Amino acid sequence: MSRHVQNPDSSIIERRLRPIYDWLDSGNNKKALQECEKVLKKNLNLQCGKALKALTLLRMGRDQECITILDNLTSEKPTDDATLQVISLCYREMEQNKICKLYETAVKLDPTNEELHTHLFMSYVKIGDFKLQQQSAMALYKQKPKNPYYCWIVMSIILQATRGEGETDESKRKVLLSLAERMMTKLVDDNKMDAEQEVQLYILVLKLLEKYEEVLHLLDGPLGEKLQSANIIHLKLDYYLKLENWGKVNETCKFILNESFDRWAVWKHYIKSVFKLYTSNSNADTANSNLKSLDGLDNTPEKCHEFICGIIESGSDNAFLLRGPYLARFELCFKLQEHRFKCDDLLGDVLQLFVEYFRLFGHKPCCVLDLKIYLNLLSADQKSELGIRLMKEVGIGPTSVPQTADQMQLHIGALQLSRLCGAHRNLSKDHLQAMMTALVLHYQHGYQTYGKELPSTDIGPADNYALMAVHVMYDLSKTENGIQYLVAAIALLSNLIRNSPSNFHAKLLVVKIYHMLGDVIGANNIFYSLDIKHIQLDSLGYIHCGQLATTGMFSICSVHYDTTIKFFSSNYKDSTEHLTFCYKFGSFFKLDEFMDFRERMNNSLHYATVLVDRVMLNLMDCSSVTGLNNLYISISELRINWTKLRDNKDLGIYVTWDPEFAERPVDQTEEIQRLFEQDMKFLKLRVYVLYCIKGTIEVSKSLDGLKTASLEALKRTLKDWKELEEDARNSDLEPIPDHLIAYPPPSRLHGFLTVPYVSCITSFVEFFLALCKQNVEEIETFFEQAHREIKALNEKLDVKSGSSDFREKRKGNEFFVNNLEVICTVCVICLVCLESVKPPSTRKSKKKHQVTESKVQSLVIQLAHEVLSEINKFSEVLFSWTNTITEKELITILDSLNLSVNNDNLHRGFMDSYAVSYKEIQEVLKSKLKMLSSIVE
């Protein structure tokens, strides 16, 4: 039921309260407070108004006043939804420590109240204080001796061992864990252990103590029966593996596989155990006693092969043909090769294994995924032979088309596998072009014949032809005049998306290519159709949001940054709540996982980058002294835990058939590790831009007594920054290769280092430092230096004029935006300089003093004028770039291709996107012009 109906006045009240919500949402707490006072004046006892006031005060840092209001309010026992929501928001936003204090007091006043004790315990869970958790759980258990509370004590002790003081102190860890164990055995001895969760906790303790034998013993006993949701045999297998009891592993795996042929992990364990048994068997001296009874165990490759064949035979009448045992032969082959045995004797020709598997399962899309991890069993020659053999199997020549949907899938599979085998490498441009054309034709035929009647939620069966064509186009784009192939790829993908609107692979690819060419609006539209949200904002943030900062499309940046930051900040608060779920439901074994996950998300590199990008946007927006203060606050709020930052990209989402990624996925390559290091360096370097501004403002605001300290701090910042840059320039600056489509775009570090961020900004800060010292000579020196630096910016800009290759144009944008950031930063520092030499109207100074002051002031003003004239030049350069986008270029490119696309639309999209970027950049330049000139003139 809606609140509107319950109370006739509510719509009026709601209308009055609306502005408060709006001010709060936009972060303007001062206005919100004024609005609260206004409403409360009219409506003295409006509970929701009071709650909103409390929230506002809290956000202004006036905690005590907030708590006073909340205390009064809660004693009134409000019941309406809106008020309660605001109150709980207050509690959520309040520093967790304060909530602990609140409950500590409450428990003291009402020591027998079970609920308050529970709240206190949970509040300690949220701050992660395991010792206090333990104490409060003990107090709770004393009040109400229930098993769950007992388990809370034990879990709190375990956490002290694993994540608290025991983490670094092995003996502490042992002591704590044995205490936990004793507490659990007591529960068993007293015959009190009952619930499944309690048994799970017991197992958790034993596992941490590596008492695996005891776990196995427990699983076989009466306690094992309490584990109603567990699969005991699989659990036992885990512990046999931990104990490296290969005989038992072998026996258990065979038992499971006889029942369900397709448990892949079990197949792998089984084959591993065979080889462990085999090698320890042939090394008779190391064989230990438990290997004496090997009867019935498969301890040779021959027996293993026999077992696999047996399963294949017994499964032949199954409804679904089972892939497990067939794939197990590849795993066996892999192990044989690993141990340098010959495969051929046992399994025959390895190449033939691939062909057979393909014959059986080639009509399923997963066939390629199954086989790709084993392609390295083949030599280079065998690989190229495999490609040829598979094509023969499929029976489609250069002039024929598939006769059935199954044959089409076979064809697609064969094409994908031959690319994985390297068949597309070292081909001539003509050859690649022919392949591209053939693939496009196959797609069009396949779509017409097999793809038209499908529901719009299905991925078309011929779509993979088109995706492969795009990959070939991407290869071609690396040849001379390659830009046209990227345009063709966009045309083809747009076509594909129209036919198959749920094909997210196509959408991901087109977003990527749009970004390469700088069509941000195109990318943005497709991105929205992917409906990416929640945690995907982190894992997939790199595909769009992460590329925006250097486009100059500031309005789109702002939308995506805000969405991203909102997700992270609300989950930062929520995620402590999730920890309490584990105690509530007794899923103790999930706690470690939940805590790791929380840490992983909160320390996302993408999040930290977006936070910094967001503040940079504020910097570009900053056009007044008030703006300066807001900027200062947002910089002060940046919290980055550098040592814990993590890359959470889901790179596997881009499909690839490049041989480089056959065996190991993209995210496990050294290139990705290097990219991460470069991204980290970039973020550090970039955040120092903000630290410089913060330091400058701090110096300008600090009172005489603290001036020296803040001056020193700023000097240190400059020094650290220069060192960081030096360090970055000396590190491995090889960009991530761009010839493979599955790699993410290169680090922004490279673009950063081509622009004199450090030298230009530091020279302005040094000028400011000289001003503070009032040393005229130094002021003049640094004036010259700053002047030189800013002039140099434009000289470089002129060279990088707009190119007709959109990839270059995109790089030009990055270069321009980076320079723009430098200019904006310099403007802000100039603003601080100007403020600091503004003659105080009240003070009367001595004449001599006045002379120096006016000289200094005129230097500052002169520098500001220099900056102004540079801004004007920037604007002119950009204007000349705007004119380099001509319709002609694009049309000739598209005309030379044989794709039926709407040329006009495609080219207008590109034009529009660049036009918007340039317009937004011009706006920023204009506002900076306005800001500086209003002060100077």
Added chain:
Amino acid sequence: MMTTLRPFTCDDMYRFNNVNLDPLTETYGLPFYMQYLAHWPEYFQIAESASGEIMGYIMGKAEGIGENWHGHVTALTVSPDFRRLGLAATLMNFLEEVSEKKRAYFVDLFVRVSNQVAIKMYTNLGYIVYRTVLEYYSGDPDEDAYDMRKALSRDVNQKSVIPLAHPVRPEEVD
């Protein structure tokens, strides 16, 4: 169905995009997943392929009082690359087995009346349309849901799967 079935973990949320970007699979806010992971971890299982891709997953829970104690399928999804391999059946079997162990009377699920593929699949797995829930899915326009059920061994007389004659409103569904 060649797969590795294992409990879903938090980190899987960082890799489930190849399944979740499919338009028929909803990506929920974190608290939703966390609630299920904490409350019914045994009901949240994921299938992984030999090459490490996520093939699909199932999310469910156990609830109800007395003879209404039952397993519920909250979400079942299979990646487009791994369809028509019998994976959905494997995941459903798993959930049914867990529900059997918990001594539930039946398993139920909701499905859009327009989702013929899914309805056919559930029917093949032994589910019947127990009742229609009017305008259960909000959208433009709202869509009805079938509440489909399958009796478990504890419901000896198959009382839980006698179809209702009349449709119900969402408020009437507990």
